[in-house]
Amino acid sequence: MDEVDKIIMHQLQQIDASIEPTDQLTTFTPEQVVRAVSSCLLEINPTLTELPRSLPGGAMAQRFSAATVLAERCKESGYRGDIGYQIFLYPNAVELRRLLMFLIERLPRERQNADSAGKANALNAREQLQREVRKKLTEQLKAPWVPQFCRAVANRQKQGCSCQSIEFKPHLNLNIPGAKLAERSKEVQQYFEQLAPNLFQQVDASSYDLIASVLHKNDLERWGELVPSAVNVLSAREEEVPPSPLLQVAEKLPENSEAPTPVQQLGDQVQQLRAQAEKLLAQRKTLNAHLETLKAREASAAGELENIQAVLKLHERSCLVLADPEENVAKLEALLRATEAKRQALTQQWQDYRSPLLSTLDTLKAAKDAQQVQNVRMGIEQLELELLAKTQKHNELSVRSAQQTHQAPRKEYTRRIHEFIGNIRKQRDDIDKVLDDTRQLQKQLNVVAAQLERQFNYTDDLLFQSAKHDLHAKKAYKLLAQLHAHCSELVECVTNTGNVSKEIRELEVQIDGEKLKNVLISLQQITGDIQKFEQHIQELQSQIRTVENAITAA
Amino acid sequence: MATATQSSTSNANSEDANNSGLLSATVVAGLQNLGTTLNAAISKTLIANSMKLTLHPDAIIAPVPEIYATNAASAKQSEYAVVTLYAVATKHGWDSGTLRQQLEAHGLHASALDELTRVYEDNRKELVLRQLQLGHNFPHITDVQWRIVCDVKSSTSGSSSGAPHFHINLGQYRQSSGERVTIVEFMCNAEELHSLINRLKDIERHCNQVAIT
Numbered sequence: 001m002d003e004v005d006k007i008i009m010h011q012l013q014q015i016d017a018s019i020e021p022t023d024q025l026t027t028f029t030p031e032q033v034v035r036a037v038s039s040c041l042l043e044i045n046p047t048l049t050e051l052p053r054s055l056p057g058g059a060m061a062q063r064f065s066a067a068t069v070l071a072e073r074c075k076e077s078g079y080r081g082d083i084g085y086q087i088f089l090y091p092n093a094v095e096l097r098r099l100l101m102f103l104i105e106r107l108p109r110e111r112q113n114a115d116s117a118g119k120a121n122a123l124n125a126r127e128q129l130q131r132e133v134r135k136k137l138t139e140q141l142k143a144p145w146v147p148q149f150c151r152a153v154a155n156r157q158k159q160g161c162s163c164q165s166i167e168f169k170p171h172l173n174l175n176i177p178g179a180k181l182a183e184r185s186k187e188v189q190q191y192f193e194q195l196a197p198n199l200f201q202q203v204d205a206s207s208y209d210l211i212a213s214v215l216h217k218n219d220l221e222r223w224g225e226l227v228p229s230a231v232n233v234l235s236a237r238e239e240e241v242p243p244s245p246l247l248q249v250a251e252k253l254p255e256n257s258e259a260p261t262p263v264q265q266l267g268d269q270v271q272q273l274r275a276q277a278e279k280l281l282a283q284r285k286t287l288n289a290h291l292e293t294l295k296a297r298e299a300s301a302a303g304e305l306e307n308i309q310a311v312l313k314l315h316e317r318s319c320l321v322l323a324d325p326e327e328n329v330a331k332l333e334a335l336l337r338a339t340e341a342k343r344q345a346l347t348q349q350w351q352d353y354r355s356p357l358l359s360t361l362d363t364l365k366a367a368k369d370a371q372q373v374q375n376v377r378m379g380i381e382q383l384e385l386e387l388l389a390k391t392q393k394h395n396e397l398s399v400r401s402a403q404q405t406h407q408a409p410r411k412e413y414t415r416r417i418h419e420f421i422g423n424i425r426k427q428r429d430d431i432d433k434v435l436d437d438t439r440q441l442q443k444q445l446n447v448v449a450a451q452l453e454r455q456f457n458y459t460d461d462l463l464f465q466s467a468k469h470d471l472h473a474k475k476a477y478k479l480l481a482q483l484h485a486h487c488s489e490l491v492e493c494v495t496n497t498g499n500v501s502k503e504i505r506e507l508e509v510q511i512d513g514e515k516l517k518n519v520l521i522s523l524q525q526i527t528g529d530i531q532k533f534e535q536h537i538q539e540l541q542s543q544i545r546t547v548e549n550a551i552t553a554a
Numbered sequence: 555m556a557t558a559t560q561s562s563t564s565n566a567n568s569e570d571a572n573n574s575g576l577l578s579a580t581v582v583a584g585l586q587n588l589g590t591t592l593n594a595a596i597s598k599t600l601i602a603n604s605m606k607l608t609l610h611p612d613a614i615i616a617p618v619p620e621i622y623a624t625n626a627a628s629a630k631q632s633e634y635a636v637v638t639l640y641a642v643a644t645k646h647g648w649d650s651g652t653l654r655q656q657l658e659a660h661g662l663h664a665s666a667l668d669e670l671t672r673v674y675e676d677n678r679k680e681l682v683l684r685q686l687q688l689g690h691n692f693p694h695i696t697d698v699q700w701r702i703v704c705d706v707k708s709s710t711s712g713s714s715s716g717a718p719h720f721h722i723n724l725g726q727y728r729q730s731s732g733e734r735v736t737i738v739e740f741m742c743n744a745e746e747l748h749s750l751i752n753r754l755k756d757i758e759r760h761c762n763q764v765a766i767t
Contacts, residue, residue, distance in 0.1 A: 133764065134764055134765055137761055137764055137765040138765040138766075141761065141762065141765050148696040148697075148726070148727055165687050165688075165689055165691050166611075166687045166688050166689075167689075167690065168688050168689050168690055174634070176580060176630065176631060176634045177580075177627045177628075177630060177631045178579075178580055179578075179579035179580045179582070179583040180579075180583075189627060192626070192627035192630065193625075193626045193627050194626070196627075196630065198622070198629075198630045198633055199630065199633050199634045199637060200607045200633070203611075204611075209611070209688065210607070210608060210611055210637065211608065211637075211641045211684070211685060211688060212688060214634065214637050214638045214641050215638070215641050215642070215645065217578075217634075217638070218576075218577065218578050218581060218638045218641075218642065219578075221578035221579065221580055221581075222575065222576075222577075222578045
């Protein structure tokens with residue numbers, strides 16, 4: 001049971017750090033029991049209020065009531081076992097263990113996992129929001145149902161869902177007289193004076209929202225120039241009054257008066273003009289073609305002219321050279337020589353420039369190589385250092401992991417549990433064997449008993465038949481009857497002995513159980529508490545008496 | 555939205571320069587009509603009437619024909635102007651002082667100015683509440699109507715499968731008129747209905763879970 005106690009202690013420590021760890025539950029004081037049970041209950045259901053967190057020090061009655069409340073809460077949370085104030089005031093290890101194991105199993109799982117992480121971080125915004133949501137939802141779930149029309153009343157409004165919102169749906173085409181009176185024609189003015197519906201009628205007739213429409217129109221007028229014309233047209237259309245048909249007719253009239261000439265003449269003229277135009281068009285086409293051919297010819301002539309000019313220039317030059325051959329050859333040779341000298345000077349110059357640059361290039365290359373080597377070396381050193389650090393860390397971690405495995409009791413526990421299970425299996429097999437043996441024995445016994453019965457019956461019949469005639473046989477029959485009675489008595493005695501020994505064994509087990517509950521100490525505590533109670537009662541009686549005396553004296 | 559209104563109140567004074575352009579020319583012209591083209595009594599009735607109709611859009615309010623007896627065009631313009639002024643003022647969270655300042659810049663008649671400011675001061679809370687309701691949202695479902703439907707005969711077949719269907723109509727009642735509005739209407743068979751109900755129960759279960767854990 002030590003392992004179970006350790007697990008319980010570990011869990012209690014996680015829930016409430018103020019519970020001092022002890023090795024065994026038997027050493028738990030009533031105060032510790034109350035603290036542990038109340039912490040567990042709070043953890044299971046945080047909404048519990050008025051839960052006693054500690055035993056009151058003074059009066060017995062208060063301690064008793066606190067213990068009773070806790071016992072009731074445990075029952076409410078589903079504990080089936082026998083529980084009452086005695087488990088808190090006079091704790092015994094077996095029942096306490098059962099209760100605490102039940103409570104620890106009921107603990108919420110998430111809390112167990114997130115426990116260590118959650119404590120370290122303060123509540124972040126998300127968690128706060130979740131809490132708010134939770135609170136609101138709980139409120140709404142607890143609130144009674146209310147008909148829709150009453151939802152906008154009193155404090156229900158702040159829970160939302162009042163269904164009271166108005167759709168923002170503007171009338172896009174409000175018809176209101178514009179700012180400039182002068183721009184309005186007489187008809188428009190008359191329309192506005194008499195027929196036009198007012199703002200409210202316009203909005204009401206088409207189930208638009210008044211404020212939305214008004215805001216929309218106001219903004220449209222303010223930013224009218226910036227809004228694309230497609231949008232603007234919608235609002236402007238209403239104010240435009242269609243031009244009066246009278247005006248249109250008046251405009252058409254003069255056109256009609258100018259056309260009284262005979263249609264025939266005009267038709268002829270048109271025909272003539274059309275024919276002229278066609279003729280001119282054809283002429284234009286032929287002229288255009290002619291122009292194209294002329295242009296092509298001009299272009300080819302210009303090309304030929306250029307070629308001829310180039311040939312002419314070459315001919316002129318060669319003529320000049322051929323005029324005085326010797327002198328020209330000498331000139332050309334001198335020119336050749338000068339060019340050679342110039343080339344040599346230039347190569348020399350190039351060499352002068354090139355050699356120092358080449359040398360610097362070499363040195364730079366060498367330096368770069370050296371630097372690269374240096375870098376690589378540095379890198380290697382760094383990597384070595386890192387490797388060293390890593391191996392060191394690895395060693396540390398391996399040492400720690402070894403320690404951890406020592407510390408972690410879970411494996412150990414599972415191993416032990418497996419052992420227990422193995423033992424239990426073995427024992428069960430043994431018990432099965434014993435049961436088989438017993439059954440076999442029972443069968444044999446039954447067979448023998450039946451055989452005996454038959455034998456006895458047969459003998460009985462035989463002796464009875466002969467007893468009628470023979471005196472000895474009569475005596476033998478009597479003796480047989482006696483023998484049978486004694487034997488059955490003996491068998492009865494044996495079975496009774498068996499039953500008694502069974503009872504004795506049961507009683508021994510019960511005694512062991514009772515011994516475990518250390519009733520003696522509890523009894524002593526209870527008698528002590530009863531004495532305290534009596535003392536308290538006596539005190540109270542004496543107080544009452546003094547008060548009564550005082551009253552009578554008065 | 556309420557918080558936005560409050561914060562804009564504090565900024566109102568600093569934004570005076572920008573606010574001067576918040577009213578369109580038509581609105582300004584309409585406001586200038588009050589007390590001049592329209593006499594003081596009619597102006598007062600007009601302002602009161604406009605305020606009533608703004609605050610209670612669905613209520614049945616008796617028409618006031620004397621407003622339109624003379625100068626109907628100006629009266630119509632002024633009605634629009636008054637409603638717009640109050641809407642803009644509420645939207646920008648002006649107090650009555652700011653409103654007065656704004657109106658003074660447009661050279662209004664003194665009596666009209668006083669009346670406009672007084673009415674705004676008196677009804678400011680209601681105006682804010684009215685504008686708070688304005689917006690876009692999804693409809694709330696508050697009522698369910700249903701009907702079990704089964705075809706007996708149709709134009710295309712003389713007999714039916716006899717399978718019943720559920721005809722379900724989700725809707726709400728309009729706050730103002732009490733008239734019922736259908737939001738969704740659909741048909742389903744028993745299996746689909748079960749599935750729907752299970753989904754809804756699932757929502758309830760999650761809701762409970764969120765509330766408890």
